[in-house]
Amino acid sequence: MDLFERIKILSAKNSLPHAVVFEGERAKEFSEFFAKVAVCEGENKPCGVCKHCLKAQKGVHPDIINLEPEGASKLYKVGFVRNIKSDSFVLPNEANAKVYIFNDAENISAVSQNALLKVLEEPPKSVIFIINCKEKTNLLDTVISRATVFICDEKETESISEEILNIIRTASKQSEYELLSLLQGYSSEKGELLRVFDELIISLRLLYRLKVNGKDFEEDTELLETLTLNRILNAIDILIDAKKDIMQNKAVKIIVARTCIKLKKTLGR
Ligand SMILES: [Zn+2]
Structure with a gap:
């Protein structure tokens, strides 16, 4: 019901x-x-x-x-x-x-x-x-x-935009520095950063559902293979915390830097 x-x-x-x-x-x-x-x-x-x-x-x-x-x-x-x-x-x-x-x-x-x-x-x-x-x-x-x-049901998505996919790929495959420069591009505007974090959360939830149901992520099969369910959940938690910090008006640059370190640790190999 x-x-x-x-x-x-x-x-x-x-x-x-x-x-x-x-x-x-x-x-x-x-x-x-x-x-x-x-x-x-x-x-x-x-x-x-x-x-x-x-x-x-x-x-x-x-x-x-x-x-x-x-x-x-x-x-x-x-x-x-x-x-x-x-x-x-x-x-x-x-x-x-x-x-x-x-x-x-x-x-x-x-x-x-x-x-x-x-x-x-x-x-x-x-x-x-x-x-x-x-x-x-x-x-x-x-x-x-x-x-x-x-x-209330969460907003669900069936696809991941190239922009967001690029961030997840960078977190998984590139260096922390590259992830940081990518996310810093959004940090001059709080609303923009919140939007990106929201989309990341929704997209990671899609990856989680695909993984739980044993399905492939056709755009990037290898990416999904390298991620475990736990790592995806951790990354979602990190982003939710970061959003909370942003809304509480903490210094955005510090939040972005800290979030990069944590995301890299969780999603990187
Ligand atoms: Zn009525």
Whole structure:
């Protein structure tokens, strides 16, 4: 059963949770669906035709409040979170429910999370809090334990671009210096570096799936042969850590250098 079905069933049983964490690449997509189900007043939610569904589809429903973190560090400041908390005690405008969606919340600070705790535990009637994140590693246990966590399917790929393949090949076959010069080319812009790391992770996951299923990677059979499952998993972990460091605004050049050393050690022979 996919996650869409699970959300529909919870709604049909009238038991949509009031604190939800969506973790994964598709968190936003599922949170939008969840919010639509929550405000819909049709029969088979989301009915797609009631006024609530129509407004939700257009992104203009007043009771679906999409929140974004502030600044380059992508933080939810504690004052902001406290305002949301007080706002949640105001009755919904039009629907029978009010949904707050914290998008990109992987960097939400412990202080801000603590400010939310009480209201997560006993939310005002018909209020739903959704926390979207790629990885829930920075969320406090006390938050996780009060929420229903849904793991969203990862974005999958069936092919690897020449750009990314070149990086993996370099990590596997060339020297650390060559890998470093290649990755340094991306380090002047954080967004670009994050994109490359994301694509590397997705591509390594493809290699992992191919290997687990005993399949060939036709573009480069030899490359897949030299990699073990463990090495691929380690490389993914290294990249996830590097992404976290970048989002926490640590010095990008140092992160890139450190990541190169680790990747070379893991993927090189
Ligand atoms: Zn509807």
